[in-house]
Amino acid sequence: MTRWKLFGVLIVVVALFALMASAMAPDRVGSLQYAIRATARTSFVLFLAVFLSTSLARLLPSALTRSLVRERRYIGLSFAASQVLHAIALIIYIRTAPEAFWVGRTPATNIPGSIGYLMILLLTVTSFAMPARLIGPANWKKLHLAGVWILAVIFAASFLTRAHLHAAYLAPGMIMVVAMLLRMAERFEA
Template identity: 30%
Template sequence: MNLQGWRLTTLVTCLIVVGLLFNFGLAGWNAPAIHQAIDATGRSSLILFAIAFTSSSLESLWPSSLSRWTLRNRRWIGLSFASSHFIHLGLIVSMTVLFPDPFVSQQSMAQWVFGGLAYGFVFLMALTSTDQAQHWMGMKNWKRLHFVGSHWIWVLFLLTYVKHVKEGPLGFYLPFLVFTLALIPIRYAKHIPPKAPLGASM
């Protein structure tokens, strides 16, 4: 694939923005339309996060030209996720300021705190997605930040879709919850040692 680097992140961001403009062009700038946009950008963020989160495992488990491309562009897919998620944040802020009732009352303090910390990780991980940052931080500290941050973000997605499943519609949100749960076994499947062949000496 010829789509690489910043062109990938720019294209993904433009597609999300165009989709939102189309949505608001049809529905207008109102609470239901913004709520739909919040849900849509949450799903785009989940998909982009999932690709970046599992790319090395997918290449190890099911190598293909597509898995090699995603692994090679994992940084830019991760930055595409950050772009999508900050657009998501902008929509949440718009909803909070312009149409606070009943949106704000439906969010718990834990959601604001937990989500705020997740956005802190998204910002730091995007900021340090360069070779220079890896050199400045040291690979050990860089890996620690991205390990903790990515798993914190995964937990946020998990809790979000648990809440959506409870509120419904179940048939729509349950696949996203199952998809989110599946990311962890996929991520760590490559670390499971292969079974010894039957009849192999102990």
């Protein structure tokens, strides 16, 4: 499978997952909420694959883990596309039911997500040859290292700060924390 074909397949899967999730809701607002959750979950899985690819390849060398490393750019771009779908669903939700969106939220609660989207934009743009050349290899490496760590912290915090609302948030939050620890441990051994 070509790399862009992989990207296309992953985006189709993300879109289908979001559509199927939204179809289960009883009304439009619920449908948007389900789509938002579905794209958050697909984004998390895709991000986790990119975040852990090199660590897994070093710790558990196999054809699968080497493939993750080879394809991480396209998986990362799929993550960015999943986040675009997530943002679209959020914007529609905010316009459809602003009172539901703002319950328990303040403009300050949107800061981590805004920072996350800025990082996703920077990582995506610099995933292409010309922008990567413009910033240079050393700056590219610094940006991508900082960017994935910022996103990892945002994912972990997003899940763990919601755990008091529903225990199901604890599992992905802990998965992200373990992934961060695994990546740090692998770096210290390298």
